[in-house]
Amino acid sequence: MIPVTTFKGRKIALFGLGGSGLATAQALVSGGADVVAWDDNPDSVAKAAAAGITTADLRGVDWHDFAALVLSPGVPLTHPKPHWSVDLAHQAGVEIIGDVELFVRERRKHAPDCPFIAITGTNGKSTTTALIAHILRTSGRDTQLGGNIGTAVLTLDPPKAGRFYVVECSSYQIDLAPTLDPTAGILLNLTPDHLDRHGTMQHYAEIKERLVAGSGTAVVGVDDSLSSLIADRVERAGTKVVRISRRHPLAEGVYAEGSALMRAQDGASSLFTDLAGIQTLRGGHNAQNAAAAVAACLAVGISGKEIVNGLRSFPGLKHRMQPVAKKGEIVFVNDSKATNAEAAAPALSSYDRIYWIAGGLPKEGGITSLAPFFPKIVKAYLIGEAAPSFAATLGEAVPYEISGTLEKAVAHAAADAARDMQGPAAVMLSPACASFDQYKNFEVRGDAFVGHVAALEGVSMLI
Secondary structure: OOOOHHHOOOEEEEEOOOHHHHHHHHHHHHOOOEEEEEOOOHHHHHHHHHOOOOEOOHHHOOHHHOOEEEEOOOOOOOOOOOOHHHHHHHHHOOEEEOHHHHHHHHHHHHOOOOOEEEEEOOOOHHHHHHHHHHHHHHOOOEEEEEEOOOOOHHHOOOOOOOEEEEEEOOHHHHHOOOOOOOOEEEEOOOOOOOHHHHOOHHHHHHHHHHHHHOOOEEEEEOOOHHHHHHHHHHHHOOOEEEEEEOOOOOOOEEEEEOOEEEEEEOOEEEEEEEOOOOHHHOOHHHHHHHHHHHHHHHHOOOOHHHHHHHHHOOOOOOOOOEEEEEEOOEEEEEOOOOOOHHHHHHHHHOOOOEEEEEEOEEOOOOOHHHHHHHHHEEEEEEEOOOHHHHHHHHOOOOOEEEEEOHHHHHHHHHHHHHOOOOOOEEEEEOOOEEOOOOOOOHHHHHHHHHHHHHOOOOOEEOO
16 A cells, blocks of 8 residues: 555545545555545445544535545546536635545655656557556566556555556546656547546547656657647657657657567667567557557666567456467457457457457447458357347348357357368457446456356367
8 A cells, every 4th residue: 555645634535435435545544644535325435434434424524624635536527517526625725636646746755766657548558558567577677557457556555766657547537637747658549538527529638638748758659630739749848759650650759560569769760579479469559559568668767678578478468359278270369358349349350260259238339330340250159138239230241140148159169160271260259248238347257258268178278
């Protein structure tokens, strides 16, 4: 845990007592703050009280006593309308911050020179975050990994000299971190997302820009127009910018040419490494993730050799295009994190012959946007509530069966792939659906896939 000492002896209001909110309350108390916490969920309030956190309905307290409102990132700050706790804080002139802001203040106070890499973007941030942490760890660095990737940032070990932090930041977290100042900040890309919480694409982009604007070195993907403009703007303001691209060569920066990662300096380009053969970094989207990781790691002093070693040994992000087993020329891929069509596209684009397991609780739009990848699909195995609608979309374009359950789909896909004599093939769970019709979450679904694969005869597990 990181005790939050920057509010020692001061009174803090805290709203939102889910996992990260409770951890934040405990970190504040540990650092000597006087915390009054609340949540709209009575069960969460009871859990916090049982953990020794002072709780009280924040609608009935004097807000002028508070030094800050610490808001959980899931609570609306601006759209569709501010939460009532936000309104009360504004009325009393109380600053509103989140757990990432508390972390950056503690880092500045206790170890301002310890390297801190922050990662954001609409797509790819979790893979990039995990990849950077893996590179740092395999190079022997003391590495702390947290943030939006699933580990609350204040549960990490406290800042100290030589300790590296790799923190994934959602737009919600950035919005609550006004003094975010990473050593290297990454903005991978921008496409419309979370507009229900940010109102407009412009506002969403402005929030993302804050992360790189406050960075020592800004690493920015320039394959979309909004991010490219942000790179130019941040550079004009005096920040060092390293541009990355998966689509075109750069005069300066890191870019991909097929599987080759190129580094451009002073107008000259040279091969940094080739990603060919690294199963966990297949596809153009992963070339962008790897380029960002290379640029950020170089910015915090990691050598090229150390970075290449880390890239080659990267085990992949669990449930995201994760190779979990092999049998001859068949690779079994767990992409359970693909909970909509857009998220499934990278995996489908990365293999040429696919036995595709898809379905679950369908999202709006279904799988119509995936039609360009249908020629790669040898056969589809449809599960869950989405099976009938997915079958209608596939029509005569792709052979399919309605397997119903994941267990049947794995067994049938593996058997069919074993009879495939046309070269390497992938048996892939990339559902393009939420899991909630049959599983608690995508993690449970992915673990079930791995379990069913492990039960097959003759497979060699990779994890």
